[in-house]
Amino acid sequence: MNRFLPLVILLVLALFLGLGLRKDPSIVPSPLINQPAPSFELPELRDVNKTVTKETSLGTPYLLNVWATWCANCRVEHPVLMQIANDGRIPIVGLNYKDDRPAALQWLTDYGDPYRDIAYDESGRVSIDFGVYGAPETFLIDSEGNVRHKVIGPISVELWQETLLPMLAEL
C-alpha cells in the first residue's frame, strides 16, 4: 500500500490539474444567475425621447445583449444576432456599452438592426450593475425579469441551437 501512495497522490494531483486545464479562466461565472436582473433606466439609442427600463421588457423572455462598436467580437456575433432576430422566437434587447452614439447608429445601418430596444449606457454604470466586464456578453432573462443564463463572448450558431434554444423551451 505504502509503495503506491506517491502514485495515488500523483494521480489525484493530475486529475485536479487536468480539470483546471479544461476551464477557461476568462469566463467568470455571474452571481446574477437565478437572481432578479438589476433595475435600470437608460435612454434608447435610436430614439432620444424614449427610455428603456427593466419593466419595458417584463412579460416575455428576452436576450439582453451587451455590445459596442469598439468590440471586435461583437462584429463576429452580429450575423448570429440577425439570425436569431429573424427567427423571431425571442426578442433581443441591446445594451450599448460605453459607445459613441453616431458610431453605434452607423453600425446598425451598415450591418442591420436585430434589436427590439437598445438601452444606451454611455457611462457604463448600468453595465457595472450587470457585472459586465467585456463585450459581447448576453443575458437570458425570463418573463419575470430574472437572469437565467449568461453567455460571455460571442454567441455562435451552435451555442444558440444547443444551449439557448433548449433553455428557452423550458421558460
Added chain:
Amino acid sequence: MNLRTTLALLLLTFSCQLFAVTNEFEFGNRVNEQRYLSYISKIRCLVCQNESLGSSRSDLAIDLRNEIYRLMAQGQSNEQIDDFLVSRYGDFILYQPPVKSSTLMLWFGPFVLLFVLLTLLLFRIKKMKNQPTTLSASEQQQARELLNPKEDQHD
C-alpha cells in the same frame, strides 16, 4: 551619469507610478488615500486578471475605481464595498476569497493535508523506534552468511 543623477531619475520614475493612480481623485477628510490605495490593490481587475484594480489601465478598472471612490466618499465601509463588487462580479473579484462552504477546501485543505502527513510521519518514526536494535540468533546467522559468503555457494 553620476550617482546623483541616477538616483534623481529613479526617484522620478517611481513618483510617476504613484501619481498614475492617486491623481485621479482628491483625497482629504472624506476619503483617506491610504485606505483607498490599499483597498484597490486587493481587488482583481477582471479584464486583465493578473493585475489588481489599482494597477490596471483598462476602461472597466477606471470605472470601478471611480465607483469605489464614490462609495468611500459616501461613507461606506470596505465590507459594504466588497458586497457591492461581489454581488455583481462574484467572489473572483476579491483576491482573498471569503470563507464559506465552497471555499473550505481552499482555506483549510493545506492544513488538513499537513496534519495527515505529519501523523503518518509520526507513526512511521514510532514504528522505527519500536523495532528491536539487537538481532535475534537466526538474524545474526543470516547476517553472517551475507557478509561472509561460503565458497561453495558460488559457482
